[in-house]
Amino acid sequence: ETGVTQTPRHLVMGMTNKKSLKCEQHLGHNAMYWYKQSAKKPLELMFVYNFKEQTENNSVPSRFSPECPNSSHLFLHLHTLQPEDSALYLCASSQDPNQPQHFGDGTRLSIL
């Protein structure tokens, strides 16, 4: 596989469920990112990891919990989400924080 792979592609969950989104990059990059894309809104950065260390948390509610076990994998753990959290969640990676970011196909999340 090449590029940035996200699973699952679609996820429907209730507000009390716990689920995780997975991202894997095969580009040898050192920085990884989570973004949220809601309808009619600009793409919004959530978290940045560089060499497995979190370097940016863009005031994201604690019901979203990221995990970066190594430079190739990034997770977003979800619990007690709200209907307004329904959105497309995109993972991206870059060689370093100053280089262009490359996106995965995203996970379309729907909260019932």
Add this chain to the structure above:
Amino acid sequence: QKEVEQNSGPLSVPEGAIASLNCTYSDRGSQSFFWYRQYSGKSPELIMSIYSNGDKEDGRFTAQLNKASQYVSLLIRDSQPSDSATYLCAVNDGSGNTGKLIFGQGTTLQVKP
């Protein structure tokens, strides 16, 4: 609050014409500028990056940057129906090397055959 502004469109051009997409940004410290293309239901795809004032050409695409005016644009020559998509302008947060990108809302381009 740092912002990136784009006209949401839609911008409609005939096939073969030049499409001009514009973006302004508020952070004077920004140093890196990117254009992404996003087809409906798909993820953003990087098409151009530019870091210094002037023009940068890549095939049918030309990015133009004017830091004094805080303005970046994308020109698409010989527009094709396959260019119909939403074009996102992204600018780095100039306050540090955090990798934080600020995106505009995107301009929807329609190329009519």
